[in-house]
Amino acid sequence: MWVGGKEQPGSDGELIPIEDPATGEIFAHCHAASPADVHQTIALAQHTLRTHPWWRLPSSRHQRADILDACAALLTTSLPALIPLEVRQTGRPIREMRAQVPSLVRWFRYYASLLRTESRPVLPTMGKLHNFLDHVPLGVVVQITPFNHPLLIAVKKIAPALAAGNCVVVKPSELTPLTTLLLGRILQQAGVPDGVFSVLPGYGATTGKELVSHPLVRKVDVTGGTAAGRAIGAIAGGNLAKYTAELGGKAPLVVFDRASVDLAVNGIVFGSFVASGQTCIASTRIIVHNSVMGEVLEKLRAKIASITRRIGQPGHEGCMMGPLVSGRQFGNVQALVDAAVASGKVTALVGGRRMTGTSELDGSDLGKGWYYEPTLLVSAESASSGGSAILETRVWREEAFGPVICVVGFDTEQQAVELANDSEFGLGAGIWTTDLSQAFRVAEQIDAGITWVNTHHRNDPSSPWGGAKSASGVGSENGIDAYHAYTTIKSTIINYASTEESLAADDWFKEGDGNVRYG
Numbered sequence: 001m002w003v004g005g006k007e008q009p010g011s012d013g014e015l016i017p018i019e020d021p022a023t024g025e026i027f028a029h030c031h032a033a034s035p036a037d038v039h040q041t042i043a044l045a046q047h048t049l050r051t052h053p054w055w056r057l058p059s060s061r062h063q064r065a066d067i068l069d070a071c072a073a074l075l076t077t078s079l080p081a082l083i084p085l086e087v088r089q090t091g092r093p094i095r096e097m098r099a100q101v102p103s104l105v106r107w108f109r110y111y112a113s114l115l116r117t118e119s120r121p122v123l124p125t126m127g128k129l130h131n132f133l134d135h136v137p138l139g140v141v142v143q144i145t146p147f148n149h150p151l152l153i154a155v156k157k158i159a160p161a162l163a164a165g166n167c168v169v170v171k172p173s174e175l176t177p178l179t180t181l182l183l184g185r186i187l188q189q190a191g192v193p194d195g196v197f198s199v200l201p202g203y204g205a206t207t208g209k210e211l212v213s214h215p216l217v218r219k220v221d222v223t224g225g226t227a228a229g230r231a232i233g234a235i236a237g238g239n240l241a242k243y244t245a246e247l248g249g250k251a252p253l254v255v256f257d258r259a260s261v262d263l264a265v266n267g268i269v270f271g272s273f274v275a276s277g278q279t280c281i282a283s284t285r286i287i288v289h290n291s292v293m294g295e296v297l298e299k300l301r302a303k304i305a306s307i308t309r310r311i312g313q314p315g316h317e318g319c320m321m322g323p324l325v326s327g328r329q330f331g332n333v334q335a336l337v338d339a340a341v342a343s344g345k346v347t348a349l350v351g352g353r354r355m356t357g358t359s360e361l362d363g364s365d366l367g368k369g370w371y372y373e374p375t376l377l378v379s380a381e382s383a384s385s386g387g388s389a390i391l392e393t394r395v396w397r398e399e400a401f402g403p404v405i406c407v408v409g410f411d412t413e414q415q416a417v418e419l420a421n422d423s424e425f426g427l428g429a430g431i432w433t434t435d436l437s438q439a440f441r442v443a444e445q446i447d448a449g450i451t452w453v454n455t456h457h458r459n460d461p462s463s464p465w466g467g468a469k470s471a472s473g474v475g476s477e478n479g480i481d482a483y484h485a486y487t488t489i490k491s492t493i494i495n496y497a498s499t500e501e502s503l504a505a506d507d508w509f510k511e512g513d514g515n516v517r518y519g
Contacts, residue, residue: 001033001201002184003041005194011036016174016201021091021323022314022369028089030177033200038210041198045140045167046216048195055137055165061115063191064163068112070190071159072105078186082179084315086151089176091322091369092275093314104155110461111163114483127505127517128497135487137165138218138242142211144204144232145180146223147173147325148278148401153223154180156477159461161221162192164486169198169217171208175325177201204228215239219486222246223280225399226425226471233474244475244485246280246466248399249427252420253283253456254442256413257291259432263454265299268405271430271456273307273374276321277403278329280472281428283456284400287419290409297349297378297407304350304374311371312361319361323369324402330354330370333402336395337375344380345389351375351403374403397423413438417445426469430456449476 001008010031018028033041054060075082083097090097123131143157154170161168172180180199187197200207212220213235219242222232226248236243253271255264271283288296307320314322324330334354340346351373355366377395379387388408390396396406410416420429429448433439439453449468452458459465459478466476475485495502508516 001031001037001041002181002197002199003037004044004198005184005188007181007184010034010202011040016177016203018089018175018178019326020088020369021325022364022371024368024370028178030174030181030201032174033171033202033207035206035210037200038207038214041169041200042140042211042214042216044195045169045198048167048193049139052193052195053165054193054196060165061118064165065112065115067191068108068115068159068163071187071192072108072112074186074190075105075108076102078182082151082182085182086176086179087314089178090147090150090275091314091325093319093322094317095319096274100149101151104151107155107159107461111159111483114480115163123491125493128495128501130494130496132492132494134490134492135164135484136490138486138488139166140214140216141166141168141219141221141486142214142217143168143170144208144212144220144222144224145170145172147175148275148280150176151179151183154183156461156465156482157221157223158183158187158197160483161486162187162197163483166219166486167196167198169200169211171200171202171211174201174203208232209235212236213239217241219243221485229473242485244466244477244482245473246427246477247473248425248471249280249282249467250285250397250399250423250425251281251283251428251430251448252285252287252423252446253430254416254420254432255286255288255292255296256416256431256433256435256438257289258435258438259289259292259454260434261292261295261299264432265296265303267430267432267454267456268300269303269307269374272405273304273321273403274457276324276372277374278325278401279457281450281457282401283428283430284405285396285419285423286405286407287416288407288409289416290411293407293409297376300376300407301350304376307374308351309360311355311366312359313364316362321374321403323371325370327370329401330372333372333400333404336398336400337377337404340377340390340393340395343393345393346377346395346406347380349376349378352377372402375405377404377406379408391419391422399425413442417442421445421447424469424471425467427467427472428452428457 014032229247310320355371379389
């Protein structure tokens with residue numbers, strides 16, 4: 001664990017095995033935090049708030065900004081160690097991690113800039129009163145992060161929480177805790193005081209539950225599945241703690257007849273198969289105008305074949321897609337696809353099976369890892385024209401969290417909108433069209449917190465990231481709103497009237513008649 005500015009063992013000695021999903025090898029172990037460890041860590045954080053309130057130090061705002069800038073610089077120098085470890089614990093190709101991990105410095109720099117430029121609002125008031133507002137930290141906050149983007153999602157939460165001056169306790173996924181633990185030393189070297197930032201690996205049912213139910217925790221921020229998010233929200237609500245949740249997704253991607261098909265196909269495979277489909281905004285429901293359906297399917301099949309030929313060890317420079325993160329995740333994906341095909345309503349035009357045998361890319365044995373073929377599903381009754389039988393299956397509605405896409409056709413713009421909104425999820429969505437009026441018109445009708453036009457999976461520290469429907473979460477990450485969500489408003493009202501003016505106006509219980517003020 002990382003607690004009090006140093007690595008510490010768990011009190012009960014339980015170890016979490018960390019598996020390389022490409023080979024099945026257990027390559028590391030990590031201490032699991034016990035309930036006693038949770039209570040001690042939160043007590044330390046609370047003590048740090050009382051005895052070392054780093055947000056109240058002279059020039060604290062600028063000092064915190066300097067620390068966040070130092071975090072960005074040290075993270076950059078740590079990339080040679082972080083990237084290979086992120087690859088090995090997630091199974092994601094090194095080309096993905098080389099693109100993603102260096103971008104995380106932007107979050108530290110963005111919130112450093114926000115601290116240096118944030119204004120203190122002054123409100124209009126009656127009389128000679130000066131009413132100004134401050135955003136002050138909540139206190140001890142808990143962050144629960146998932147396996148698919150261990151560093152990215154951790155940094156997205158940590159940066160605004162530290163900027164606001166909170167004490168932060170992170171519980172990473174038990175599948176991928178290693179790089180988050182390494183953040184502890186980076187943040188300490190950058191100047192984050194001991195006790196302000198802690199990492200407690202562990203399992204959700206024990207470590208996670210103990211963290212989110214602790215009465216001293218003033219905010220819980222979770223990224224994960226919808227069922228877990230609802231359970232955690234119920235616990236946090238019982239303590240009247242603030243709650244932010246980025247949960248499930250089943251993103252629609254609409255291809256209109258006026259789209260560039262080549263660009264749209266590139267967008268589909270990127271949105272669907274990056275991270276082996278293990279992203280909350282994976283474009284898994286592909287909604288295609290029937291006039292271009294044949295061309296889209298043909299080019300999708302060719303693109304998927306190209307990806308499949310280049311599946312291998314994630315550390316290989318040419319690897320395009322890696323394995324799923326675990327046997328459990330693999331089983332979930334396979335069960336969902338098998339049930340759809342067995343129903344007779346769905347045909348797998350491409351994929352739908354576990355990958356075994358020798359990799360064409362590097363000669364490795366794919367059967368040792370949790371590799372699943374990139375899969376293209378269509379309705380069985382009209383496999384080449386986008387029939388609608390697939391709409392009746394679980395695979396259309398449930399989050400697979402794997403490299404699986406469903407394709408269905410439409411004829412009118414209204415049909416496309418209805419199909420896009422045919423989901424309990426509302427996190428991300430994509431629209432592909434060269435008609436600008438259509439893009440604006442359709443975007444405003446789609447129920448999604450993030451809608452991309454002619455692109456997918458764009459992410460910036462300044463741009464809010466959150467769902468529009470309850471199954472996709474509560475609140476949002478990124479931007480000023482995320483910073484404010486880690487604060488509470490403090491209102492200070494100062495009377496600057498003279499003593500004589502105040503005696504004349506504010507003697508509520510004075511002798512005699514006369515008007516008195518209220519407010």
